[in-house]
Amino acid sequence: xxxxxxxxxxxxxxxxxxxxxxxxxxxxxxxxxxxxxxxxxxxxxxxxxxxxxxxxxxxxxxxxxxxxxxxxxxxxxxxxxxxxxxxxxxxxxxxxxxxxxxxxxxxxxxxxxxxxxxxxxxxxxxxxxxxxxxxxxxxxxxxxxxxxxxxxxxxxxxxxxxxxxxxxxxxxxxxxxxxxxxxxxxxxxxxxxxxxxxxxxxxxxxxxxxxxxxxxxxxxxxxxxxxxxxxxxxxxxxxxxxxxxxxxxxxxxxxxxxxxxxxxxxxxxxxxxxxxxxxxxxxxxxxxxxx
Numbered sequence: 476x477x478x479x480x481x482x483x484x485x486x487x488x489x490x491x492x493x494x495x496x497x498x499x500x501x502x503x504x505x506x507x508x509x510x511x512x513x514x515x516x517x518x519x520x521x522x523x524x525x526x527x528x529x530x531x532x533x534x535x536x537x538x539x540x541x542x543x544x545x546x547x548x549x550x551x552x553x554x555x556x557x558x559x560x561x562x563x564x565x566x567x568x569x570x571x572x573x574x575x576x577x578x579x580x581x582x583x584x585x586x587x588x589x590x591x592x593x594x595x596x597x598x599x600x601x602x603x604x605x606x607x608x609x610x611x612x613x614x615x616x617x618x619x620x621x622x623x624x625x626x627x628x629x630x631x632x633x634x635x636x637x638x639x640x641x642x643x644x645x646x647x648x649x650x651x652x653x654x655x656x657x658x659x660x661x662x663x664x665x666x667x668x669x670x671x672x673x674x675x676x677x678x679x680x681x682x683x684x685x686x687x688x689x690x691x692x693x694x695x696x697x698x699x700x701x702x703x704x705x706x707x708x709x710x711x712x713x714x715x716x717x718x719x720x721x722x723x724x725x726x727x728x729x730x731x732x733x734x735x736x737x738x739x740x741x742x743x744x745x746x747x748x749x750x751x752x753x754x755x756x757x758x759x760x761x762x763x764x765x766x
Contacts, residue, residue, distance in 0.1 A: 552598025564633020
């Protein structure tokens, strides 16, 4: 492996979100989407698809949080991945049965996706991957598209199993960020962290990944070009986690961060740093060890 590239087993491990009302957000992530609470302490709750460690989502209540200014850098949406088409079909059935508003549904060629918003307006994507040998490419780059999603067929795939919760094999596939500059995002994510560019011809956006995945990170300037970060007390994103399969892989990322002069802070959770727009990510060894 190129020592300047992330290991192929790199994953997005978890997100820590600030919400304005914890119980309202639990009604969404737990009761509607079916994630299970692992534990809760005061104004914090930790959830996963399987109901056990490691967590996928940490929710922290902070009055006024979750509604950043319309022009600010920060979190665009979090993409929660179903392990197959039947699981995504059950999610869609759940949303329709509860009369939940969908903001969109798309066939991206590499995946099929549903879009909605949480109670604070944060974008949420629910998706499933197509097999890699069916992904469209344009030269060396993946060619993600926006086409009509056959929701009727998707629903049919999910029939036959009563809804009780999210599929326990579900995880976070990627996070999508609003950045001030695509050039700055590329410098940090590619040159420092070690991602590869997977698609760069979509207007105002950049998609990056490790191990040939279609993307672990999305970055766009659609409403944030040259913008300042959202104030920390209203930003929905506290941090997101980059999961490594070994301590050696994590140490390699730390070395690149230090060489680039990026801030590095090590604690019990892992190696913390901030990107060019001040967003915090934590590099840690993950039990998952997959995309």
